[in-house]
Amino acid sequence: MDKTYNPQIYEDEIYQKWEKSGFFNPDNLPCGIRNATIQQGLLCEKNAPTYTIIFPPPNITAKLHIGHASVISIEDLMIRYHRMKGYRTLWLPGTDHAAIATQNVVEKKIFKEQGLTRHDLGKEKLLKEVWKFLKQTQATILHQTRKMGASLDWSREAFTFDDQRKKAVSQMFVDMYEAGVIYKGERIVNWCPRCHSTLADDEVEYKEQKAILYFFKYNKDFPFTIATTRPETKLGDTAVAVNLKDERYKKYIGKIYEIDFCGVSLKLKIIADREVDMNFGAGALGVTPAHSMIDWKMAEENDLEIKKVINEDGNIHQGFEKYSGKTAQEARKMIVKILKEQNLLEKEEEISNNLSICYRCGTVIEPLPSKQWFVAVDKKIKKLENKSLKEKAIEVVKKGEIKFIPERFEKRYLDWMENLHDWCISRQIWFGHEIPVWYKKTQKQKEIYVGVEAPEGDNWIQDPDTLDTWFSSGMWIFSTLGWPDTFQNGKKIGDLARFHPTQMLETCYEILTLWVSRMIMMSLFAVGEIPFEKVYLQGTILDKNGKKMSKSKGNGIDPIDIIEKFGADAVRLSMLMGSTPGNDSRMSEEKIAGYRNFVNKLWNISRYITHNVERITHNVKLNFEQNLSYKLTLADKWILNKFNVLIGDVTNDLEKYNFSQAGEKLREFTWNDFADWYLEVSKFEKNKEKNEILIYILENLLKLWHPFIPFITETIWSEMGNKQFLMIEKWPFYAKATESKPSYNFELIKEIIIAIRNARSENKIEPNKKIKAIICAGKYFDLVEENKELIKNLKTNINELETQKHKNTKTQKQKNQEFKSPLDKEPVPSLSREGLGDFKQENQLKHDNKMIRVVVDDDIEIYLIGAKDEEKEQMRINKRIIELEKLILNLEKKLSNKEFIKKAPANIVEKEKEKLKLCQVELKNLNPSSFGFSENNFKKMSK
């Protein structure tokens, strides 16, 4: 074992061993839940309960980023914890083909490398390129995931676009079609002219920008003004909407105008609609049903004609005279020009508005009517007890079948679901799941065939569109468990029966609506039950400055880089610590380095123990009832007690998803209690039981740490000579009810030791200088007497220790006045540094030239004898004098300020005066000569 832990030597090897062992696969696990109330531990059950997480499949668009590393850290923590608890634990890996995103990435790549567009290339060649690309990234992703130490069951690995999942998607489509949930209809969709595809509502992003609001009349005959930012779409207006309450326009409602608008004839009906804001623009809006969601709704309600103005390329559609074929921008210029010429344009106003853009490529979205496939979310479905997908998905959450962590996301989910519209699932891109729909070629009346397999015969042509990538991701939980093959005649079999519903979905809150909501709906439809019981939503990992990491900013951290630099354990720990569910957290190399240091500390703790302790061959089984037969020292009892409490706390925190807190408690115990105190004690306190205790605590500590930092714990575990993997060891259990008195007593000894160290440091006693101490211990006399060795040896550098009974019933003030030192010398009163503001009683130092007095509490006082070094003391005093002089100057200034005296509350002024007095007294104390008094004079004065 090297002095410092080098992760690179061990990590890959350990991972290979784990993978080879087969224990990532729940089928191979020795299971059985340990019942905490039964001390004997294992309750073996053949059918142990399962614990399942389906890994959120990363997009194969790029290698993993730090966010994925965080997902892996949290999920592997939960998985390893439950595996050790004895659950039949499954963590199922996979990747997402991310249809539109992947195609975009590949298209961009090809354009950059070869200057070709997808149309130049053709569908077949493009798909070939896509596959080439995705094989590469997929391999990278899987490599990275292993590097993180993820204990995923690779034998069940899935891909949203592999054969099994293709089958599932087709089956789902067919089932939904047959249930009438999927339909084809013409509706306004978000159209990206660059991707040449529809987008779902939540795939649209908004960008604020300046736009010009044009106020104009259609022509001279039209009675009033309307306002628009997009004059070119006005060619498709079929109505003008006003607010019902608007007195200005009331009289026009219901009238129909046939007019000529810039060379195109329009038939406009004046309608009333509540949505119209009387105060915005002209208070009247031209209704363009084909290019606005709201207008589309109005058109449906008022039975208006729908005129498509802009086509799929973003150009003006046919049938609009000279405008046809022009781009929207060109048409806008033409129309504005004509309006100006005809004096119809009343004014132009600059406003800021939100432009909708494609979340993938940033192109401006064109809303336009198109015939697409939809999932009806409001349609009542027989097999869902005559409820709609939406209603059912809301119900299961409201009933508490699915719980969100943190809870506040439940509200966000419900708000989203309640406002959900039909989901457009067809996309006009090439890479993605094909729609299992065929049309008969020859017939004019299109015959349609919907089925998992292609229909027989040559005269069928398949729907050219592909499915929204979320359609296949929405099925991820059950498609990975073998649906539809594992779902026969309404009954779950195989993996689906064993693992569905899963226990946990863990993902970033950003895709709560995009993904989580869809999984719930689709699972309810396909399997008739919820897909998961809990949804843990984690925050975003931000950079050092709280900014989102992104490629363009170059502030991203590559998980592989930092794993190589600090080790996977340190990376995992920095993901887990200091982050709480649903909250964003910051990441920096400094933070990771800190945890690297901790990992190294753990390494050295075990190095010390394994080097100094002979391996005990018999199984170490310590518990508190058996303790009675051991001869345990105070420190032993203290650490065992603390460790027992720790087991309880950590288990509890993990159950409550307080991962950071659990880790913090572990760190605190490991470093501050175990290493800094108990190990130090063990260096001189040698009893038979010490070795057993050291091994017992180390081994169980490794178990507790294992879900957080699997590599180093497994490494140490095997270095200790254990044959079985730590990964499948049983989680330690908390033994109830222990005596807390030993703990308190040890804490008291600790306090004494700290007080002595503190006094040494404060008084600049040379570290090597051995001193004598007298402890007046009051009612703790016996305790102190028994633990003299601890006090002497724990970095107090005391060579001689005397314990005295010393009854202390009087107040500090009285003690100060009446105090007789054990050396029968009058101590010179002086103030400690703390003495300035308030008389801090604890640790108040009293000293004369030879002795330091330390007050620990009402019962314990310590005298350090022979502690002073004259020269050092003088330096310290000089420094203090300068400090005091500055303070006094400032205080005098403050007190001579009339404003302060007037305005400040009386008690504050008094306090400041008191402070000044104290300073002056202390200064005189330290340096009587500066006031022109001889020492003798000063002594008289101070009386």
Added chain:
RNA sequence: GGGCAAUUAGCUCAGUUGGUUAGAGCGUCUCGGUGACAUCGAGAAGGUCAAAGGUUCAAAUCCUUUAUUGCCCACCA
């Protein structure tokens, strides 16, 4: 416009149903080559818990208002 969150030490954050003296890590300062560890050890300094009011024996914690910041949703033709 609607909603959600955050505001605690120089920085990053804990603080679980209200309860001793508000904690940790990093950073800063002082000291220390001691046989596990300098990726270390011993110690110190540093806080009006964003502001104001209220409830309570008791508030960082609960309520109200305000301010600042971040995010989400909707959206203006």
